[in-house]
Amino acid sequence: MAAGLNGVGIRACELAAAFSSVEEVTVLAPDIPHPEISAIWPGLRFQRGDAGSAQAVPGRDILLYGFATEPAAIRQFKRAGGTVGFDAIVWPLEYLTYQSVRAADDPDRAYARHLDAYLNRLRLAHRFLVASETEKKVLAGMLSIADHERVRSTDQSLDDLVAILPIGFSQTNENTANPASTSGKPAIGDAPVFVWNGGLWNHYTPIPAIDALAELDREGVDVRLWFLYPQRGTPTAAYRAAVAASESRPALSGKVRFINGGLSMAERVDVLRHATASVCLYPPHALWDLCPPMRLRETLVYHLPIIAAERGALGGIIAAEGCGATVRTLDAEAVAAAMWDCLDTSGREGMRAAAAGMAAAYSYEKHVPEIHMWLQGGSSP
Template identity: 30%
Template sequence: MNRILLICNDVVGRNMAGPGIRYWEFARVLRRQFAVTLAVPPFLARQTPPSDEAWLRVCRTPAELRRLVADCDVVVTLGVVLLLYPFIAEANKPLVVDLYDPFLLEELQRKTPLPRLEQLTSYENYLQALRLGMRNGDFFLCAGEKQRDYWLGMLSGLGRVNPYTYQDDPSLRRLIDVVPFGLPEKPPQHTRPVLKGVVPSIQPDDRVILWGGGIWSWFDAPSLIEAMPRILKHRADVKLFFMGTRRPNQPAAQTEAVEQAINLSKRLGLHDTHIFFNDWVPYDERQNYLLEADVGVSLHLDYVETRFAFRTRLLDYLWAGLPIVATAGDVLGESLAAQGLATLVAPGDVEGVAQAILGALDDSAGEGERLRHARQAAERYRWDVVVQPLADFCAAPRFAPDRAYRLAVAGQGGGKWSQRLGRAWRAWRLGGARSLLTQMRDYIRWKMR
């Protein structure tokens, strides 16, 4: 039985954001076939609560993490982990790099308010992390086909789409494949009241608009908040609930986007009467909030991050069979709209948001049909279904076919002349004197252009 080490770049526990949820579910599904360890690296150890799960290891020191790496057959990780612990990439283990989150694009927007030097420092660090992962990975995961095109472009620029990887598989699926975010196998079950009749000012018969997940700078919470007075002109029984304002790995801090949203709700006189901000919802309780809501909303602005993102909160709405109102532009929202499961609005269209929500709240006649279609669509995103490309790799792990080539190229990195000598030696080794002369001729022709 192959030993799989999953190294998350976020907190794993009762309160989790996207990466923690993804790796928790990876572990749950892969444990059916493999010996799985889910590791939280040292830089997150203090924020991660203790666990009774024997397969979850919170590493307090790099030495602990190094021992886990030495004792596995496959490593799966994401984000900045390789940059912080480069021995993982040097461990001579098949390495799966998870690219489901286009974090470089997120950080460009997140750091926009900061001074330019801080922006550049953050950008360069994240770019270095991304390059390190893409140069060393043997297999890559992404969240969707459009995102796969984005990553293939970067892989091409870094020399990973080459004769070795192409001839191994002209489709390049053996290099990078789609493993989106997923959903539980079973429909959600309501276990206790959490919103209606529980949160002060939310009555048992109120209609609840739900903002699932956090409020990040690339989302457009202000348009939803500004739509509330327009909605309340038509219906006084509508409340808006934001599920998360304090990320599990930063519980003491609120983001600037959260502060702006709260301040806007106060200026409108709706804070804690019609608009509510929750710290965070435990992962095993989110179904209660979803099932008490009446419409799920996800809004964003027209940023490049949107084009390549995969809005995981939309999957939760789908799982619960909620009517969905979303901004046009992201892949999952467009797909759900094409199936009649979401209503799309233009970025920043406050009136459009208000009308779409009112329409969703009034559409009780089509509820049964929508629920049936939502359940069918949700089946395609079950974790045990979407994880299959990763499970296939773990069952037959391999180094990428260009590994020796990459190591040889890396060994040429001392400067231009050492690179030229390395290429000359490779030409001689692969084709003798004729190949070397041909390469010299081509080089001279290129220089004379």
């Protein structure tokens, strides 16, 4: 997305948009937002700085923070009398996959730094948001280790401490803010395009998607695979492997595209509106058993079919709702078969209809009024 907004940054802005219907909201950000971001959420107030720079009104102001907020800034806001809530949808298990940890001279020490900051965020929070019932159970275990005195002194249901807010979307988003396509002809051209609509992080496995594309190409099917998010910082092992896999197949030249320069907001909207399906592949991993990844959002916003591994929270949603196709294994034939399912016009339209039908349940606007009351001390949603 424009100026690097993605993942949990999108969730932050969309939660702010939803909360703004019931409360005055300020979005604290390291930089002034790109004009394309401001155009999506013109009613949001953005302030450059961190939680430590905000002036908390005791007993009224609430700071909702994520996995990258500095503990010192949270502590300062809390000391000023504000309520602090941790949107705990990123787990220490993910830190083990960070390229900076894997490539460190001392990976254990690098991981320990991330873990120490995470535990500080955990101990500082008055309340917690998680994305699923399974995540609530994991959080209960972590709190019983990291903050057992608080667990012992609260209601053992933990409903006073923890509320569930699924991975979802705001009804005010880039798709509704851009009602018309950028041109009469889709930006992606005439061939069907599958999109990898998230980062190439190490807990994902992109190579099976490239293998499947090669399988379809051998069968004479003209399709494309676009990786929509530019690589930032140190290239991950997953990114390097995907590039190498693509370059090793001359027949796929021009058919696999890495959007290294990023897309404008209008371009991204146009691509996602006209894409055939998104692809989200990963090996069996406990991380994905907890809740679906953020890229489910595009299925909800654009009614875009999604291909994912059968195991995991995302695979469970696809199986229950019919909004895409799942694969039991990551071999090329299995992924290619799932792509075939999405290429079939009737099948794809059924998936799109299913995505449209399930979207309302994931709207942040549906959940925010109860979450707002709970953050202010009311009963758990």
